[in-house]
Amino acid sequence: MNIALHFEGEKLFAETEISFDENVPELSFILNSGLEISGVSCDEKSAEPTIETVYEPLFCAEVKKYSVKCGSDFGRVKICYSGKISGWHNIITDDIIELNRYGVWLPCEMSCEAERFLTVSGCEDYFLVKGEFDGSLWHYSAGEWDMNIIIYRKSKLQTVSGKYISIYYADNSLNEAADFSKNIFEDVLDYYTKELFRKEYSGGHMEMACLYPALTSGGAYKRDGLIVCISPGTDEKEAVGVNAHEMAHTWCSGADVGSWEDWLNETTAEWSMLLYCLDRNKTEIFDAMIAEHMEKSPGFPPIKTADGSRPEGVHTKGTVLFYKLYKTFGAETIKSAIRIFVGLEAKTTEKLLAEMRAQGLSESAGVLEKGLAQK
Numbered sequence: 285m286n287i288a289l290h291f292e293g294e295k296l297f298a299e300t301e302i303s304f305d306e307n308v309p310e311l312s313f314i315l316n317s318g319l320e321i322s323g324v325s326c327d328e329k330s331a332e333p334t335i336e337t338v339y340e341p342l343f344c345a346e347v348k349k350y351s352v353k354c355g356s357d358f359g360r361v362k363i364c365y366s367g368k369i370s371g372w373h374n375i376i377t378d379d380i381i382e383l384n385r386y387g388v389w390l391p392c393e394m395s396c397e398a399e400r401f402l403t404v405s406g407c408e409d410y411f412l413v414k415g416e417f418d419g420s421l422w423h424y425s426a427g428e429w430d431m432n433i434i435i436y437r438k439s440k441l442q443t444v445s446g447k448y449i450s451i452y453y454a455d456n457s458l459n460e461a462a463d464f465s466k467n468i469f470e471d472v473l474d475y476y477t478k479e480l481f482r483k484e485y486s487g488g489h490m491e492m493a494c495l496y497p498a499l500t501s502g503g504a505y506k507r508d509g510l511i512v513c514i515s516p517g518t519d520e521k522e523a524v525g526v527n528a529h530e531m532a533h534t535w536c537s538g539a540d541v542g543s544w545e546d547w548l549n550e551t552t553a554e555w556s557m558l559l560y561c562l563d564r565n566k567t568e569i570f571d572a573m574i575a576e577h578m579e580k581s582p583g584f585p586p587i588k589t590a591d592g593s594r595p596e597g598v599h600t601k602g603t604v605l606f607y608k609l610y611k612t613f614g615a616e617t618i619k620s621a622i623r624i625f626v627g628l629e630a631k632t633t634e635k636l637l638a639e640m641r642a643q644g645l646s647e648s649a650g651v652l653e654k655g656l657a658q659k
């Protein structure tokens with residue numbers, strides 16, 4: 285996939301060329317509703333896309349679903365489009381740009397497979413996180429589902445690097461915070477690999493992209509080798525939060541994120557962070573984080589839904605449920621539950637509870653089972 289990208293103000297201009305392994309009679313795809321398509325061609329022949337539906341995919345901005353036909357089969361399509369981008373954690377500013385799957389800025393959910401290795405032109409003045417620059421073009425592998433593209437103007441980019449992490453940011457006010465965050469990251473990794481998960485870290489060099497001041501709220505997320513956040517943490521609590529929760533997802537993941545089962549990913553990641561706080565005597569941070577969850581929890585519905593959908597607040601609800609377990613059975617039980625989850629082949633609540641019972645944690649499994657249905 286080749287893409288020529290340029291930016292003006294808050295707008296994105298893209299010319300995307302997609303090649304298919306075999307010729308196809310038609311192509312359908314989705315694209316952010318805020319983007320206008322100005323031209324489509326199939327094997328150089330101009331075509332008129334039709335809009336089939338408008339909807340909001342889970343977690344994403346509103347999209348239009350298009351279909352393109354050309355009268356005969358084609359093996360290559362070129363789509364030109366431009367406009368403002370919406371969606372969680374999507375922003376275009378002069379110095380920092382973040383586009384991701386939630387903003388559906390590239391054609392996706394395509395009816396036919398195409399490789400997602402991007403060659404990006406038009407971004408010579410920028411640094412593309414996790415990209416490779418050959419002197420004129422950026423090369424970038426967009427994941428199967430993801431299409432994060434995080435770009436800093438080269439003249440503004442600041443980097444703090446450690447053995448396992450590079451932190452990128454574009455605002456001098458974050459110098460100290462980035463340095464501090466790097467040290468927290470290394471300490472967190474030490475705790476996770478030596479004590480909690482007792483597994484070597486094989487995730488490769490981590491890159492943390494900080495969006496401040498382009499974005500000032502919105503939280504953080506983790507992908508392979510990448511943490512995307514607002515700031516590296518302006519105080520210790522924030523630095524622990526972003527590093528320890530997001531890094532825990534290296535191990536704490538695999539349950540279906542689109543269903544209520546996502547409580548498993550989020551609760552085990554959050555509690556990995558809380559266990560780190562306990563181990564390193566950061567009890568004030570532990571207490572403050574628990575207090576925040578306790579306060580928010582009553583406003584959310586039960587974790588387990590009748591139709592399997594993902595209710596709001598599973599992260600908080602699950603953390604409070606584990607807190608109940610912690611108060612009754614102690615930190616070792618929480619560690620065991622997390623390790624059991626990490627070791628499961630099929631990451632479901634049913635399997636977790638069964639394995640906990642098999643390992644002599646029946647009472648704890650009972651508390652969890654009951655708590656999942658409670659408001």
Ligand SMILES: [Zn+2]
Nearest residue numbers: 529533550553
């Ligand atoms: Zn998380």
